[in-house]
Amino acid sequence: MHIPDGFLDLKTCIGTYLGTAGALKFSLDKLKNNFAEEKIPLLGLLGAFIFAAQMINLPIAAGTSGHLLGGVLAMLVVGPWAATIVITAILVIQAIFFMDGGITVLGANIFNMAVVQVFAGYGLYIALQRITKSAKVSVFLAAFLATVISAAVAALELAISGTIALDLVLPTMIGWHLLVGLIEGTITVLIVSYLERVIPNRLELLNYRVGDCGAH
Amino acid sequence: MIVVLTNKVFLWIVGVILLLAFFNSVLASSHSDGLERVAEDLGFIDYAKDSFSIFSDYQLPIGDGLVATGLAGLLGVGLTYMTLTLLAKGIINKKVVKQDEN
Numbered sequence: 001m002h003i004p005d006g007f008l009d010l011k012t013c014i015g016t017y018l019g020t021a022g023a024l025k026f027s028l029d030k031l032k033n034n035f036a037e038e039k040i041p042l043l044g045l046l047g048a049f050i051f052a053a054q055m056i057n058l059p060i061a062a063g064t065s066g067h068l069l070g071g072v073l074a075m076l077v078v079g080p081w082a083a084t085i086v087i088t089a090i091l092v093i094q095a096i097f098f099m100d101g102g103i104t105v106l107g108a109n110i111f112n113m114a115v116v117q118v119f120a121g122y123g124l125y126i127a128l129q130r131i132t133k134s135a136k137v138s139v140f141l142a143a144f145l146a147t148v149i150s151a152a153v154a155a156l157e158l159a160i161s162g163t164i165a166l167d168l169v170l171p172t173m174i175g176w177h178l179l180v181g182l183i184e185g186t187i188t189v190l191i192v193s194y195l196e197r198v199i200p201n202r203l204e205l206l207n208y209r210v211g212d213c214g215a216h
Numbered sequence: 217m218i219v220v221l222t223n224k225v226f227l228w229i230v231g232v233i234l235l236l237a238f239f240n241s242v243l244a245s246s247h248s249d250g251l252e253r254v255a256e257d258l259g260f261i262d263y264a265k266d267s268f269s270i271f272s273d274y275q276l277p278i279g280d281g282l283v284a285t286g287l288a289g290l291l292g293v294g295l296t297y298m299t300l301t302l303l304a305k306g307i308i309n310k311k312v313v314k315q316d317e318n
């Protein structure tokens with residue numbers, strides 16, 4: 001899912017850098033005033049885990065693989081603002097140190113994975129909580145759908161850049177990322193269920209849910 | 217400062233992170249990921265250019281094979297942990313958080 005240099009044109013690179021800068025400014029301000037100091041080590045540990053997990057490509061089908069993006073997982077553990085910062089830090093380190101994702105397209109990669117995936121997941125999770133009774137179903141579907149949406153946005157950027165026609169790239173990106181999304185959903189449910197058992201009162205959005213469910 | 221995680225849980229999580237990071241080359245499939253596969257199928261993979269980066273693709277210029285990729289993984293998780301911890305310590309507004317808790 002990391003776009004390499006050369007796939008996007010100048011206007012798309014600049015546009016996504018600007019959009020990303022705005023989103024980061026907003027997230028940093030929110031983090032500054034709303035994040036509890038005692039949860040700082042959790043932020044670092046979550047980032048370290050997602051960095052490690054992203055290196056593990058799982059085979060999906062016919063010579064293709066997928067790895068965890070981790071935006072929805074981070075969003076559930078530390079909330080959407082902090083999650084954006086966590087995924088951004090990972091993507092910057094991957095690009096600068098390890099040539100995973102290009103530098104000119106870094107704005108686009110942050111936009112797709114740290115902004116779109118996190119906030120699509122956030123909106124979906126809140127909405128799904130009202131529709132489904134099962135927390136696991138909400139978590140799975142939010143992670144699954146947010147991954148597909150993130151891939152669709154990447155397809156749009158490729159089409160806007162003139163790299164490939166939208167009617168070709170959109171269905172193909174969505175098709176493969178339906179499978180990648182299944183991995184994302186499964187891993188997110190497994191890890192969130194584990195964390196819910198060992199550190200239940202430290203989870204940002206699951207707290208919100210526990211409060212909600214406590215009413216009945 | 218309140219302890220965020222109990223010691224046992226903390227050690228488990230750190231252990232899993234370090235194992236994943238060090239054995240990434242053994243655990244990971246070398247098949248193209250979703251986007252690469254799309255670029256191959258639709259014929260625009262050749263547009264990809266190598267960009268500037270301090271190390272190559274998750275490989276340090278130390279040792280060979282498992283050691284080079286293992287150390288790259290450990291460096292990556294270490295850098296991520298430190299970056300996020302220092303950034304958060306630098307920006308988080310302690311006074312506001314305390315007021316909010318009242």
